[in-house]
Amino acid sequence: MKNNVELIGHYGSDEIIALSAWTSTSRELSPDKLERVSKLLVHLWSQGHETPFEKASVHFLVNCDIASHIHLLKHRMSSLNAESARYKELKEDKFYLPNDWWDHKVTPDVKDDLYYPQEEYMDWFLALEEYTKLGNKLYHKSLEQLTPVLGRKRAKESARFFKTYNSQIQADVTFNLRSFANFLRLRNSEHAQLEIREIAQQMQDLVEAIDDKPFKTAMWVITRANELWIKHQEEISKQLIEEFKNGTN
Numbered sequence: 001m002k003n004n005v006e007l008i009g010h011y012g013s014d015e016i017i018a019l020s021a022w023t024s025t026s027r028e029l030s031p032d033k034l035e036r037v038s039k040l041l042v043h044l045w046s047q048g049h050e051t052p053f054e055k056a057s058v059h060f061l062v063n064c065d066i067a068s069h070i071h072l073l074k075h076r077m078s079s080l081n082a083e084s085a086r087y088k089e090l091k092e093d094k095f096y097l098p099n100d101w102w103d104h105k106v107t108p109d110v111k112d113d114l115y116y117p118q119e120e121y122m123d124w125f126l127a128l129e130e131y132t133k134l135g136n137k138l139y140h141k142s143l144e145q146l147t148p149v150l151g152r153k154r155a156k157e158s159a160r161f162f163k164t165y166n167s168q169i170q171a172d173v174t175f176n177l178r179s180f181a182n183f184l185r186l187r188n189s190e191h192a193q194l195e196i197r198e199i200a201q202q203m204q205d206l207v208e209a210i211d212d213k214p215f216k217t218a219m220w221v222i223t224r225a226n227e228l229w230i231k232h233q234e235e236i237s238k239q240l241i242e243e244f245k246n247g248t249n
């Protein structure tokens, strides 16, 4: 099963962000000010006045592998709740398989060590699938057989050690638009792992496709600023290293 993202809610708009900034003078909206909303947003972001963007938020439901889940958790400026294998048995054996593993054949020496029924032809994709299924089988069996010994609570929380890293869980995550920009900059980037990059891209596409485009300018300026940051970041990094090496610090 592929990782997937659903946009389950959003709050705010370009106008709400602008109004937040205009609170410092007057929140009254004249037709002239309404016309200046987009220009103000670009000005704010480009000058580093990012707090008004915290007034808007986006809310997602994500089904993803454990590695991506950890990547999501790293973003402290977000709010995340997730499905818990401590509190319930994960009855549905959802798991993720990387498409780029297709057709990369397992060599005979590795095949000999494999624990499960040997296929005539086995690629790494299939090997991972079989290994995951074995983990899930042992998860359910150990839970069943350890419950009378350890009690349901301890059996549940420890049986999950059989779950593999590609097991999928559901997470409910909210970002404000400022932290969402930071998330996109770091995770929708070539440096990020493929899976979290795909999740970040899905999130961005969903927000940009909201009816009536409430975040039209905000998303434009965030995305463009991120592109420019990525482009110039390497240059800045090189320059800093060079200056340090030359003792100009």
Ligand SMILES: Cc1cc2nc3c(=O)[nH]c(=O)nc-3n(C[C@H](O)[C@H](O)[C@H](O)COP(=O)(O)OP(=O)(O)OC[C@H]3O[C@@H](n4cnc5c(N)ncnc54)[C@H](O)[C@@H]3O)c2cc1C
Residues within 6 Å of the ligand: 074, 075, 076, 077, 078, 179, 182, 186, 187, 191, 192, 193
């Ligand atoms: C390519 C890549 C590789 C990575 N590799 C690793 C790794 O090997 N190991 C690992 O542990 N993590 C790794 N990370 C995670 C990374 O270290 C960050 O934890 C993660 O990206 C969250 O970034 P953040 O702190 O900017 O986001 P958030 O936690 O959402 O914070 C948003 C912003 O708020 C501010 N902020 C938040 N908390 C504080 C604070 N305590 N003090 C001051 N300012 C704060 C900062 O400006 C920060 O950028 C990696 C991330 C990427 C993108």
